Amino acid sequence: MNLDFSPEDVAFRDEVRAFIASDYPADIRAKQDAGIDLDRDDYLAWHRVMAKKGWVAPGWPAEYGGPGLSDVQKFLLAEELAFADTAPILPFGLKMVAPVIYTFGTPEQKARWLPPTLAGDIWWCQGYSEPGAGSDLASLTTRAVREGDHYVVNGQKTWTTLAQYADWGFFLVRTDPTAKPQMGISFLLIDMKSPGVTVRPIITMDGRHEVNEVWLEDVRVPVENRIHNENEGWTCAKFLLAHERTNIANVAGSKRSLQKLRKIAEKEGIADDPGFAAKLAELEIDLLALEYTELRSLARQSSGRGPGPESSLLKIKGTEIQQRLTELTLEAVGPYGLPDARGLGNAGPVGPDYAGRAAPTYFNVRKTSIYGGSNEIQRNIIAKLVLGL
Structure with missing residues (x-):
């Protein structure tokens, strides 16, 4: 691929630099300069500034609100944001669950969750790892039992980053305990304010509250919140992990x-x-x-x-x-x-x-x-x- 910067790419890079210089929130910069940790409002404020500009989801297809940037422009945008030391745009919604939703979701699911995710009105967290299922994720034991038009979910997730702020989470749950490990898993979207959801902090070695354990006790989740087919959530999981690893x-x-x-x-x-x-x-x-x-x-x-x-x-x-x-x-x-x-x-x-x-x-x-x-x-x-x- 041609990696030379065209005049259009140079102009785009200059536009990004000028935008950051003029629109990056001064209060967030002051916190960073003082070494103060950013909070939920800070992250969302910058997200919304970027969303208003149209650059918050450079990888999204244009039909769902993506800006239609070229490969080089996506690269330049990420580079300029990094060089300017801006607050990170958190990946859980935009770069992880959103691609799953617009790839595997129904039209109704796309209409329900993609616009607020793009706008910064939903803070997402990821419910994958468990105390006994990390790298061997297919061994997860969190159960979801179908009862009419709901699933009843019980289990524990761990290392859930910034779950203390989350509105919604995307969870892998076992819906068929008799199937081969990868074949009995489903992908559910769960409202973190649902009865039975408990978030408990894990303080890391640097003294920060970044990760959590999440307990799910008889949490009722509408079946319409399942992405893709029942017991085929591993397809979504692999797809999401590929995007996550690229971003990491x-x-x-x-x-x-x-x-x-x-x-x-x-x-x-x-x-x-x-x-x-x-x-x-x-x-x-x-x-x-x-x-x-x-x-x-x-x-x-x-x-x-x-x-x-x-x-x-x-x-x-x-x-x-x-x-x-x-x-x-x-x-x-x-x-x-x-x-x-x-x-x-x-x-x-x-x-x-x-x-x-x-x-x-x-x-x-x-x-x-x-x-x-x-x-x-x-x-x-x-x-x-x-x-x-």
Whole structure:
């Protein structure tokens, strides 16, 4: 594919830069500059600004509200948003469940859920993993028993990101316990305010409330909330996971992180250290290779095909690069990366501001090689689908 930027692409990139400069909310920027965590209202405010511009769902087909951008324009939009360090547009609705709905859903389901998802009126969460079913997702045990025009759902989900804010969730549930594992699963959309839904926080090693466990006790879900056929939810699950793995790669975000790392290395006086410089150069080469792979994946999707096995490659390399970035950042800040110096009798963390989150971020990013299907599972997928093993 031709990766040269045409005059139209350059003009689009300039338009994106000007839009961010003029329309990015000042209060959100102030929070970011002060190191204050963003909340639900912040994420939704930026989502709605992007929706009003028409760029919030660059991958959606035009018939459902997508902007009709080219592959290169999608790439440029993601890159400029990352370089400007804007708040992330959360993927659960726009990039995960929405493609399932517009691919497998009925006309009524599309009309009901796609417009509010696009507008930012629904906050979605994902109910896939369970205490005994993570990478081996097909072993999930959450049950949904049909009673007339409802399912009654019982079970537990875990690591449910930002479920404390969610209006709706998309859940994998077992509707036929006698079938082969993948054949007895259905894909349900569940109102998180339904009686019987309980969200309990899990505080991560960096001290943040990002993930949760979700309990479902006799939750009644209308059958009309099932996407695709009963017991064929695994088809939706695989489709969604392929999109999720492509997004997890987050090439634009890693490029931005690499820029930040170079600046930290310069401030710490180790940018010219031969050993450190070699690690940075190797990382940059790997990131460039990943970028081209992502562009090929975008081209595949624009031709009407979903993400293929390259999504597993993107997931593996993307998360490995993210982890290497945090490792090198921790190496660059040295002793200032101590997670919390208060235990040593000080009033708070020591060292420059950019070092304060180095250790917590390092610990948090350990998870990226596990969620979305562990990297070990992704290697098995590549061996089967690409190498024929």
